[in-house]
Amino acid sequence: MTDASAAAQRAASVPVIVGANQGPSQPGARPDEDLLAGLNPQQREAVTFRGQALLIVAGAGSGKTSVLTRRIASLLRGREAWPSQILAITFTNKAAGEMRERVENLIGDSARGMWISTFHSACVRILRREAEQFGFTKSFTIYDSGDSRALIKRLVKEHEADAYGLTPAATQSRISKLKNELSDAESYARSANMADPAERVFVELFAAYQRELQRANAFDFDDLIGQTVFLFRAFPKVADVYRRRFRHILVDEYQDTNHAQYALIHELTRPIGSGAEPHSAGGMMIFDPDPADDPDKAGASLTVVGDSDQSIYAFRGADIRNISEFERDYPGAKVVLLEQNYRSTQNILSAANAVISNNFDRKDKKLWTDVGAGEQIVGFTGYSQHDEAQFVADEIEALHRAGANYSEVAVFYRTNSQSRALEEIFIRSALPYKIMGGTKFYERAEIKDALAYLVAVANPADEMAMRRIINRPRRGIGDVTVEAISRYAQEEGITFRDALANSSALGVGPKIQSAIAHLDAVLAEASALMLPASGELAPPTAVAEGVQLLLNKSGYYDALRASKDAQDEARIENLDELVAVAREFARNNPEGTLLDFLTEVSLVSDADDLEDASGSVSLMTMHTAKGLEYDAVFVTGVEEDLIPHRISANEPGGPQEERRLFYVGITRARKRLYLSLAMTRAQFGEVTVAMPSRFLQEIPAELLTWRQSPGDVNSRGGTQSRALNARRQSGSGYGGAGKRYGDDLVPLPRREPGGNLERFANKIPAKVRDNGDMELAPGDRIRHDDFGEGRVDAVTGEGAKRVAHVRFDTAGPKKLLIKIAPIEKL
DNA sequence: ATCGTCGATTTTTTT
DNA sequence: AATCGACGAT
Numbered sequence: 001m002t003d004a005s006a007a008a009q010r011a012a013s014v015p016v017i018v019g020a021n022q023g024p025s026q027p028g029a030r031p032d033e034d035l036l037a038g039l040n041p042q043q044r045e046a047v048t049f050r051g052q053a054l055l056i057v058a059g060a061g062s063g064k065t066s067v068l069t070r071r072i073a074s075l076l077r078g079r080e081a082w083p084s085q086i087l088a089i090t091f092t093n094k095a096a097g098e099m100r101e102r103v104e105n106l107i108g109d110s111a112r113g114m115w116i117s118t119f120h121s122a123c124v125r126i127l128r129r130e131a132e133q134f135g136f137t138k139s140f141t142i143y144d145s146g147d148s149r150a151l152i153k154r155l156v157k158e159h160e161a162d163a164y165g166l167t168p169a170a171t172q173s174r175i176s177k178l179k180n181e182l183s184d185a186e187s188y189a190r191s192a193n194m195a196d197p198a199e200r201v202f203v204e205l206f207a208a209y210q211r212e213l214q215r216a217n218a219f220d221f222d223d224l225i226g227q228t229v230f231l232f233r234a235f236p237k238v239a240d241v242y243r244r245r246f247r248h249i250l251v252d253e254y255q256d257t258n259h260a261q262y263a264l265i266h267e268l269t270r271p272i273g274s275g276a277e278p279h280s281a282g283g284m285m286i287f288d289p290d291p292a293d294d295p296d297k298a299g300a301s302l303t304v305v306g307d308s309d310q311s312i313y314a315f316r317g318a319d320i321r322n323i324s325e326f327e328r329d330y331p332g333a334k335v336v337l338l339e340q341n342y343r344s345t346q347n348i349l350s351a352a353n354a355v356i357s358n359n360f361d362r363k364d365k366k367l368w369t370d371v372g373a374g375e376q377i378v379g380f381t382g383y384s385q386h387d388e389a390q391f392v393a394d395e396i397e398a399l400h401r402a403g404a405n406y407s408e409v410a411v412f413y414r415t416n417s418q419s420r421a422l423e424e425i426f427i428r429s430a431l432p433y434k435i436m437g438g439t440k441f442y443e444r445a446e447i448k449d450a451l452a453y454l455v456a457v458a459n460p461a462d463e464m465a466m467r468r469i470i471n472r473p474r475r476g477i478g479d480v481t482v483e484a485i486s487r488y489a490q491e492e493g494i495t496f497r498d499a500l501a502n503s504s505a506l507g508v509g510p511k512i513q514s515a516i517a518h519l520d521a522v523l524a525e526a527s528a529l530m531l532p533a534s535g536e537l538a539p540p541t542a543v544a545e546g547v548q549l550l551l552n553k554s555g556y557y558d559a560l561r562a563s564k565d566a567q568d569e570a571r572i573e574n575l576d577e578l579v580a581v582a583r584e585f586a587r588n589n590p591e592g593t594l595l596d597f598l599t600e601v602s603l604v605s606d607a608d609d610l611e612d613a614s615g616s617v618s619l620m621t622m623h624t625a626k627g628l629e630y631d632a633v634f635v636t637g638v639e640e641d642l643i644p645h646r647i648s649a650n651e652p653g654g655p656q657e658e659r660r661l662f663y664v665g666i667t668r669a670r671k672r673l674y675l676s677l678a679m680t681r682a683q684f685g686e687v688t689v690a691m692p693s694r695f696l697q698e699i700p701a702e703l704l705t706w707r708q709s710p711g712d713v714n715s716r717g718g719t720q721s722r723a724l725n726a727r728r729q730s731g732s733g734y735g736g737a738g739k740r741y742g743d744d745l746v747p748l749p750r751r752e753p754g755g756n757l758e759r760f761a762n763k764i765p766a767k768v769r770d771n772g773d774m775e776l777a778p779g780d781r782i783r784h785d786d787f788g789e790g791r792v793d794a795v796t797g798e799g800a801k802r803v804a805h806v807r808f809d810t811a812g813p814k815k816l817l818i819k820i821a822p823i824e825k826l
Numbered sequence: 827a828t829c830g831t832c833g834a835t836t837t838t839t840t841t
Numbered sequence: 842a843a844t845c846g847a848c849g850a851t
Contacts (some may be wrong), residue, residue: 092841120841145840221841315839401835417837420842437840471827603841623839645838661839684836685842 026442035070035106039063046336047071050080053300053322054328055254056305059367060352060667061343061629064305068250070097071303072114073106075248083113085247087268087300091256093118093604095627099252102527115246119261122601123224128595130231130238137597139220141459142602146443148172148209151464155208164198166205175206179222180258180317180736181478182229185210189319197226198462217461225260232267243272247300253627254306254326258317265302266329272297302330307355309365310624312661314653341367345374348666348673349698356663358698359656367667377699379706380676381692381713383803383816385418385637388678389425391707392634396431396617399632406432408631410618412665414643417683418636419619426617436620442601446560446571449603450578453550454543457526460592467496473559475515481508485516497523522553530594540590543597551575622665633669635662638677655694662695677702723755774818774825777802781826787811789826 036044046056046067058064072088072202075081090096096116104111115122126501128138143151152175153168155161159229161171178188185207192199213220219227232239249268251257257265306323314320327333341349349367378395382388396409411422411433419435441447449472455465463486470485471477484506489499499506500523530546532538551557557575560568585597617632622643637643643662648654666673681690692710706712776782780792784802790808795818804816804823816823 118841224841312839313841316841415838474828476827480827621839642838647838657839682842 015399030121032061035074039070040340041336042336042340045068046338047074049334049336050301051332051334052301053325053326053333054301054303055330055333055335056303056338057335058307058338059341059364059365060307060310060664061341062338062488063342064252064338065102066101067076067338068252068303068305069102069106072099072103072111072248072250076103076107076110078155081248083111085245086114086116086250087122087246087248088114088116088250089119089122089252089265090116091118091253091627093121095252096121118603119257120221120224121599123228123264124599124603126228126242127224127231128599129220130235133235133238134227134231135214136217136219137459137461139217139459141216141455141462141465142224142599143213143218143220143464144442144602145221146448147218147464150468151206151212152209155205155212159205159208160202161205163203164199166202171205173531174202175209176222177317178206179220179226180260182260182263183225198214200396209785212463215461217459218464222260225264229260229263230266232264232297233306236273239267239270240272242268243270243300248303249286250303250305251304253310254304254317255308255311255320255323256306256313257322259319259322260317262319262322263375268304269299271299277363308362309359309660310615310626311665312626312657313647314657332696337365339365339367341369343670344369344667345371345671347374347377347522347703348669351377351673351703352663352666354700354703355666355695355698357661359659375672376705377673377675377703379696379704379709380674381706381708381710382676382678383662383713384680384687385421385678385682386425387803388636388676389422390429391676392422392636392674393425393429393431395634396632397429399672404631405615406617407614408628409634410620410625410632410668411634411636412620412625412668413636414622414645414661415637416621418642422619432616433619434616436618437624441574441577444571444574446574447578449556450547450551450575451598453523453526453556454530454547454552454594454598456497456523457530457546457550458598460495463496469554470519473555475519475555476512477710479508481512481516484508506788513761519554522550525553526550537591538593540592541583543592543594544586546594547575547579547582622661625668626664629668629670632672632674632675633665635665637681638662638675638693638696639681640693642681642690645691660693662693675699677710679710774823776818776825782806782823782825783826784808784811784814784816784821787814790814 013823036047039047043063043066046054047070056064056067058067068088072086075086076083088096088099090099096118100111100114100116103114103116105407115125117125124142127136127140130140131140138433149168149172152172156166156168156171178184185203188206189203192203194200194203213223232242246268249265251265304323304326308320308323310320311320311323319370322329327335344352344367346369349369353366380388380391380395382391392411396406399409400406413419413422416437423433423435442451449469452465452468455462456469459465467482470482485499486496488502488506489496492499500516500520503513503520506513506516508516526546526549529549530538530542557572560572560575582597585592585600589596618628622635640646641649644655644658648658675696677696680687682688691767776792776795778792778794779790782792783789785808787806787808788810789805790811792804792806793813794805795803804818804821805813806816807813
């Protein structure tokens, strides 16, 4: 959905607040008094301040979205700005949609015409308009990371670069990092050590990649930003158009901007005319008078909102300095601090504060609230990830029975793969849930195929798309033929797409020739349908019909229908879904073109269209959770190697960023927070023993109640549990009083056979109890080191994950992981 | 050119 | 556990 149509749609159903369309402000009267209702002094300041630059340091839950929307509303209400003069940048499309809706709630329809979008969407709009300035056409394709990886993979192979340790993944990430720094192959080559052959090959790859993008008339995600900056710098006149237009620029989540995004904002906020080249006259350089002195040419006013404690995207180039050095970049900037939290209970905030305070080199900031302590944080340790998931499911059911709505509950995890176990248990428990993000609809192979067909129509220069579809469904066109076509196209100086029209000139067999000719005809027919001659307007349904035409006449549908593979049935359903999406798009955007549709599906992630998670529990990664809030939050997998993730644990700044991520997770909770972990976790088909996360011990013990502590589960005997309990009762964190463990230590004590209590290093202990393949059956009597004797009720699970359900004579029913539980058969 | 099998490799997070 | 790529058989 485009911004405009979304706006129109919502405007219809949104009540307009009284006072929205009053005339121009009268002197002395505040036109925006109602906008300030319920705000604290700092928030008011953030709404009403007027000046060139404003930094709002907004702690989690401090009402920053409210402040931002009211600030926009007050600019519009006071006639200080037309909607078209406002550019608001958010992190996700969903956030953009919400912001637009909230502004409209405040001032009604007059909000139309604002640009509220992500960096990427805004840049696409600019680039589509200006692409012809620098060697692209407006019908350029947007390559997502999968597309660019496919291209890089091909190039790596062609250059035999893997011999130099340049894997596709590594190459892609290096190129991306460089682009985020606005570096290109040429400038990188200047600073690189070209004596190193690996470096030379990399530079070559980088250059080749960029050449291919240009040839395909395509931008990758990073280019969308980087090339816009390039455009502004190379064509100051173009930049001035946008500088003149956007007088008020607001950027949310500023702590997660990378250098390219920073530069883009910088370009946009420069004084109008400032990019003009100094001209020389008679051998003397003449500089125009500083435009900043001219009020008509002053740069746009800039408002940024952020919280460096919530910076969690350094891995993709976010530069925390953008926010920490804002005052240096924009001298005279006003800084407003929002520390009062309106979201969570004090217990949750105290835990969050305690955790984040372990990050050094941060400005101390303490969230506070006046809503009271609230519930204790609940901890739980499962035997396995399934056990953990069961706890989560049971607890959610309990909350639900107590009156909670499922949609007010969320479950977070560090990695997408963790959602599996949760899903399995949720399905079994008949818990309604929805996974946000995760495996994306638009990343499914059949959807990518269908989109590639559309791209082939929209942007014939895109050889990647052509290569993708040329033998899908199978038409007997293999590598040899593809290369023949490619070579022919290069020789003739035409596109791959156009080469299809000359199938007889390729020197391939008649069967293949006719296959090529057929594909060519299908594409041509689709073009006629979706891209009518200039001046005419394609019917709104053209895209939906076009997809169907392509899938039908290309034989794609037929091939799936003929297949015996059960999965192919699901694929057909997915494709039907895509057609439905196209129809929906047409409804919302009667004038939407094929390009608009492709742009939307390239930039809108699944996490964005989470509209009606109503009635469902939300499952998502902690990254996805940023900016959201729920009454009850379950943070799962609070284990070493997960949070902090093992990969970042050894990277500079890694543990700190992971801590911020954990902090983000915690601060999403309004009333109830659950932290859970499992003692064992299966990965790569192997069961490994997991350790409690180092971050757990940073939470003061008095805030946390364990339903089942790590000691209860892991212990090799009662002494340890008691030791742990004793520590906890002593009151200062179960990491131990006054003693700080280094980041490389985990606080669980362990009793050695000799009887010494000692901490062990952050590694899986060399000796975990291993009962091997001890066989247990219902009815067997066993003895547990801690719980005494009991009788086995049932055994579930398989292999290393077998769990015994035991009813102990004194300790009651327990679930034990047979492989590692301190038990013996009697 | 296509299909099947084996073995390698994987999982960090996302616009 | 599951997916992907390489290789060999048809």
